[in-house]
Amino acid sequence: MGNFLAFDFGASSGRAILVKIEKDFIDIKEIHRFPNEPVFLGNKYVWDFPRLLNETKTALKKLVASGTKITSIGIDTWGVDYGLLDKDNNLIGMPMHYRDERNYEGVKEVEKKIDLESLYLRTGISNNTFNTAFQLVGDRLKRNTILENADSLLFMPDLFAYYLTNEKKNEFTIASTSGLLDMKNRTWDKELINTLGIPENIFNDIIEPGETYGYLTEEIMDETGMDRVPVIAIGGHDTASAVAGTPFKEKGNAFLSSGTWSLLGMEIDSPIISESTFKAALTNEGGVGNKIRLLKNINGTWLLQQLRKNWCEFHEEIGFPDIIREAKKYENCIFTVNTNDPRLMNTKNMIKSIKEYCIEHGQGEPTELGEIAMAIYNGLTSEYKATIEELEEISGREIPGINVVGGGIQDKFLCELTMKRTGKTLIAGPIEAAVLGNVMMQAIANKEIESIEEGRKLIFNAFSCEVYSPEVVLK
Secondary structure, eight states: OOEEEEEEEOSSEEEEEEEEEETTEEEEEEEEEEEOOOEEETTEEEOOHHHHHHHHHHHHHHHHHTTOOOSEEEEEBOSSOEEEEOTTOOBOSOOBOTTOTHHHHHHHHHHTTSOHHHHHHHHOOOOOTTSHHHHHHHHHHHOHHHHHHOOEEEEHHHHHHHHHHOOOOEEHHHHGGGSOEETTTTEEOHHHHHHTTOOGGGOOOEEOTTSEEEEOOHHHHHHHOOOOOEEEOOOOBHHHHHHHTOOOSSTTOEEEEESSEEEEEEEESSOOOSHHHHHTTOEEEEOSTTOEEEEEEEEOTHHHHHHHHHHHHHTOOOOHHHHHHHHHTTTTOOOOOOTTOGGGTSOSOHHHHHHHHHHHTTSOOOOSHHHHHHHHHHHHHHHHHHHHHHHHHHHTSOOOEEEEESGGGGOHHHHHHHHHHHOOEEEEOOTTHHHHHHHHHHHHHTTSSSOHHHHHHHHHHHOOOEEEBTTBOOO
8 A cells, every 4th residue: 555654752762663554464664763851951841852853854864775665754742742933933942841840830820810620611621730731821931931932833743744844733633632722613712822821823723634734845855865755644642643543343442542651531423521521530632533532641651660760770770570570479469559649740759759659648658669569550550440430431331341552561460450450351452553543544644545444444454462351360
C-alpha cells in the first residue's frame, strides 16, 4: 500500500518509525530513536524543542540515505503542551512541561473566575492541573510578557508540523486535551477563553484527523534531501493514535494505553458531560473517526521509572526486572498510594514521597524496594478497578474486557495484577499501537484503506496479543 513515516514522541523518548502495510502483514522498522529529556531552565521545567526538531531532521536524513521513498508523514505526541510563536513566527522561549509548578497557580486563578464544576460542564475535560487552560492562565501570571507577545499557539504535534510545512493549524484530538474546546461542537469556546483572560487570537483553525497540514518546505527538502511529501494530521494526541491502533476484538471492551501515563477509558460516539462524569474525573477527549474517548488520566509507569532512577541514585543500580522480582515478594502487602496525589506528580525523590504518603495514611513505612514498588502497583490497579466500575455505571453497559496497548504491556506482572484486581480479561498488544494508529490515519488520508475499522482488522491479523484471563491465573 505504501511506506508511511510515523513520528511518535512520548514523554521520555521519541522515535521515527517506517511502516509498510500489506494484506495481513505490517512491517515496522525503527529509523531513529532518541531520548526526550525535559530540563530545568532556571526554575522552569521545559522541553528541549530545538534538539527534538533536529532529531526529526536527522530521521529524515537517515531515511533518504537508506534510499527509501515514503508516501507521507504523521506526528503524534503527548498532550496539553504547546509552543508560542510571535507575529514574525519566531518561537518564544521553550515549550513548558506539563509538570511545571506554574500550573497550580493557574488553577487557583481560574477558580476566581469560574468554579471547576462549571468549567467541566462547559468542556467535558477533567480538571487536571496540567490542562492547557491552567497552563495558559499560569503563563499570564508567571510569563505575561511572553503571552502578550504571542501571535499563535501550536500544540506539540502542530509545532513540529509547522517547522516542517510552515502551516499553522491545530489538530482536533490534541486541541481537545486543552480544556478550551466546546466538545459538542468541536470548536474553540471563545467565551470561556475570554473569561479566563487568554488572548483569543492565538488559536488557529482546527483540522480533523485525516486532513493535511501541508507539504515539506523547500528548506526542509534542501536540508534533508527529502521529496515533497505531505504531513498528515493524524490523531496528534498519542493516546488518540493508540486507541485508533487498538485491535478491539470485543466492541464493548475498554482501552488502556499503558505507558508513562495510563489512559483508561472507552470509545463513544458523543461526549458524556454530567455531574456523574465530573465527580468521577472522567474526561471527554477527541478521537479519530468522529469518536470521543471517555477516559481517566492516571499517573502510569512514570512512577516506576522515577522509583528506579532514585533507587539507582541513592542505593544501587537496578533494572525493571529487579523491581518486579522484589515486588512479587510483597504482593500481598497493604501499601497503596493514590497515584495522582500532587506530591507524586513532579517529585524529585519518589522513594521519599511514597514513604511520606504511606505514613500519613496510616499504612506504616515501606522500607524495602519491593514494598515501595507494591505501593505503586497497588495504587495503579486500584485506580484501574475504580475507573472500570465508574465507566460501567455511567455508560450503563458491562465492559467484557480491557485491551491494553503501549510499552506498559512489557510489565507482565502489572498486566496480571490488573486482571486480578479488575476481574476482566486483558488482551495485551500490540506494543506499537500509537505508531499503528498514526499510520492507519495516513493510509486513510492517502485512500489506501477505507476506515479505522479496516485498519484495526489489519492490525489484528498482523500481530499476536497475549491474553490474561481470570479463569487462568498466570504463574
